[in-house]
Amino acid sequence: MAQFKIRLSNREIIYPNALKKEEKKELNDRCQKEKLKLFCGCNGKNEYGIRKNTWAIYPLSNENEHEDWCPKSKVYKRKIIYNKGFEVDEESGNVQVYLAESIKKENNGNDREQVIIRDFPHGNRDRKYPEYHQNRITISAMIKKMNMLTFMHVAFSKGENNKLYPNADKMRDKIYWAEKRTKIDNYQKSIADLDRIKDNCRFEYEMLKEIPEFSEKDSIVKLLTNRRNRNNERVMVPVYRDALERALVEYERTYTTQNMHNRNIVMSGFRDIYAMHDLRFLLVNDFGLFSESLYEVEMYNAICKIFNENRLKEKGAYFYKPFEYGYGAYEDKYLEDGIIEFEKSNKKIIIEVYGRDDDEYLEKKKIKSKILESGNSIYRYISWNAYKKEPLPEKEIESIINEILLEEEP
Ligand SMILES: [Zn+2]
Secondary structure: OOOOOEEEOOOOEEOHHHOOHHHHHHHHHHHHHHOOOEEEOOOOOOEEEEOOOOOOEEEOOOOOOOOOOOOOOHHHHHHHHHHOOEEEOOOOOOEEEOEOOOOOOOOOOOOHHHHOOOOOOOOOOOOOOHHHHHHOEOHHHHHHHHHHHHHHHHHHOOOHHHOOOOOHHHHHHHHHHHHHHEEEOOOOOOHHHOOOOOOOOEEEEEEEEEOOOOOOOOOEEEEEEEEEOOOOOEEEEEEEHHHHHHHHHHHHHHHOOOOOOOOEEEEEEEEOOOOEEEEEEEEEOOOOOEOOOHHHHHHHHHHHHHHHHOOOOOOOEEEEOOOOOOOEOOEOOOOOOEEEEEOOOOOEEEEEEEOOOOHHHHHHHHHHHHHHHHOOOOEEEEEEEHHHOOOOOHHHHHHHHHHHHHOOOO
16 A cells, blocks of 8 residues: 655645644645645545644545555555554544454453453444454554554654654654554553553553563563663563563564574563563564564665665655555555655555565465566566575665656656
8 A cells, every 4th residue: 555645736745644733734824825736646636625623634525536556546445444453544644443352461361362352343243244353453463553654654754853764762762653643442542641550551662672581480570671761771661471471482483583682672562550461572673664574674674774875765765564455566465565655756666575485475476477567567576585595686676766766757
């Protein structure tokens, strides 16, 4: 799914999802003063307006003549069913999460798998869709999506403080942006507002520094984070030992290694008044982007470095990892591992990292060659066959980005 882009009648490009409320208000004032009109950036055919008070950007007519890949297109909206469980509101950008597990510590038994909630978000179970419970996501999936949403927000944010992709520690602070706009199930407050004492529940998201040695005698283990408090001491987060052991097993299964040294690892989940009872370790790259493998870490590091060294954000190129299904390079079958978009072009670079030659790899290759044969694609593909020990295609990425940046505006 591409990012929603607005083209003003003076040809200026704006990314509404990256704008703060005050910035949307400023835009509204400027449009009135300079008599500017707003159009969807995909093909400039659909006019948009700005709502008073909420400053939400909304379509002025119901006519829908967007390009298929545009997040406002009919094709995209048909895919919304795939994005249930983590629903981003089109106008406000707020997120409603439906979880398949409780964020509160359960008293009966240790096995989290046993406590999956079976209720349904809208009260009525639709018999036609027995898989409806699949529209709820795990806490792990929620954390990953919050990470990718925040990274995408940073990618498209402009201004003095947003010229570069920040490092993983700075990215950690940006997650608060997603916490503030995300609500879980029937909770009336955002994740950011959950209070350790009042709600006996709080969300944690920290960069892990070290796990101290622990034994079976410990009921709580204090993990060291990268963050320092006002006295310049490392912030520690207490975790119930059983939750820590579960998280370590899950980490090993996911990344097929126990090694946590010299890696950027996020520790995230929920705590009660005493300690975290729900913990996940997430591998991220040097710039805080969730990575599914060490190969992805390498690839995302290379891209972020190319962007920062060449000041590509300022030049109107944006890199992110998609987390929502829409109409992408693989229609609704697969998500791309990474996308590079451009302010002045509808072309998109698709990044693929192949750690194995499995079914997904073969299927993606097939769809890719079909699209290439059709000849009029907006997609450029760059894949890294890491499993074949190929070198990282850094030079290729850099040269295709520059090629697209130098193209004439349509
Ligand atoms: Zn559009």
